[in-house]
Amino acid sequence: MNPPAVHCHQIHRHFGNGDTRVHVLRGIDFTAASGQITFLAGPSGCGKTTLISVIAGLLQPSSGSVSLFGRDLASMPPDDAVRLRRKDIGFVFQQYHLIPALSVAENVAVPLLAASMKRRDALEQASAILDKLGLGDRLHQPPARLSGGQQQRVALARALVHQPRLVICDEPTAALDHETGHRVMELLAASAVHPDRAVLVVSHDNRIFHFADAIAHMDDGIITHIDHPNATTTA
């Protein structure tokens, strides 16, 4: 049996000190199973973004532990943590964060280049996935010439091109209209779901909740409850 993609145990995270100290995560226990799309939902400021930053190893928790596919992040040397992020995690950011100076294909190739793949090979792989996502005719265009939906598909291609085991998406549909957002989620579901892979989506867009295998609802730094929309039981 595959270990859970993400397992968080009693995660606390606070910022600042003294009077300005803010306790953002207040003891999170959370598991995202492999082979599933798990949503983190909740109002703005409830700690969703902080939690995925901790899960991705971009922020250290103040206390508690995180493991990805059975590997404890805290016990990993920093270089291994970066290597894990480069190899096993794909990111889709709310603001896309595509590099304007690069073409669409070059943007998608960045994770492969970061892993020291040769430029020509990286661009070939990037072109192949862009073709699958319907952007085969936009390979050499700068991202600024694309619509918001197309840019999000490029960001999705960048997140998937190196076949990561965990894809973390932050509000992937927030800047998109309903139809485009729906198409992006379909692509994500089709491309990322695999028995030893997982997708973690932060969103408060309830129009896409039906894509979720599990929805962890957060409020004020804790997970209040977990729904399983496509199952008969709830947590």
Next chain:
Amino acid sequence: MYFVALRMLSADKAKYLGLVFAIAFSTFLLENQTSIFAGIMKRTANRILDVTDAEVWVMDPATQYFDETKALKDTDLLRVRAVPGVAWAVRLLKDLPVARTASGRFNQAIVIGLDDATLTGAPRRMLLGSWDRLREPNSIIIDEAGFRLLFPSTPLRTGDTLELNDRRATIVGISDAAAPFTNFPIMHARYSEAREFRGRERSQLSFVLARPQPGISPNDLANRISSTTGLRARSSLDFAWDCIRYYMANTGIPVNFGITIAIAIIVGLVVSGQTFYLFTVENLRQFAALKAIGVTNPTLARMVLLQAAVAGFSGFAIGTGMAALFFETFSRQLATRGIILLWQNAAGVAALMALVVLAAAALSLRKVLQLEPAAVFRS
């Protein structure tokens, strides 16, 4: 990842060009000012460096530099000749009479009186005529700039006459003498002729020029002459540096150039440093995204350093090109002749600009390395 760094650098053309031209103009200003300074300083020693056949200059102990001399006694020449190790020694006169043309133009001139027999110290680079014609009576050789100053709109030619201390002198040659510190014409004549141009002063010997026998270095001979005669003797190179040092220590030239050079360094550092820093700050989100994706800090550091190096090298190359063009143009003008872009100046400026760019990169790098990759999740 290096091509990503280069694309990021050149993506905003206006900022990139601003950065490159800030470095280019600093480079140009630094190379321009340091080379002009070096050229002007070298002019103070050009009369010495132009004399290639003698290697030791002997003068009164009170004489510090070429342009202001205390006369030697005629017997000093014989004393120098008697020093062991002297292959030969000849006299040299330097004077500043007023030269007048038939049309009424006049200008103070530097007249160099050469040993009648050997013409040691005669200009070897001639544009017209021959230095050997100095043996003709009442003859002088004048430099090109001096000719053009005294005979404007006249093509270079021999045969024109000048009046020097009520004596007529005929131009028998035009030399390509190196530019003096002032704009005075440089005239060469035989010692016996030059003495007549001088006027009423009793003593006429400015310098004794000597050459060591084979196996003796100019410095050794200079030391021997000094200790034997009590006169001041210097090798040509040492005396040239004496002149340069005199002007450095006793004029405001180094301070004036120093201020300009300091401003060029500060402006270069501040403008290029700030532009590069702002460029990095504006790209922080992209660096944060790269960091989140798994690009390591050493790779990001190499990317920033590459960006700085490319901007720095491009700016330096353009600035040096501009400086080369400037000197190529102005070194052909008579007033600025001989002032050239020295490779030592270009190398020094290259090292300085490398420091400027490294400092700018270090500031930016600090920002990138301290960057919190989780920033990419903040909208």
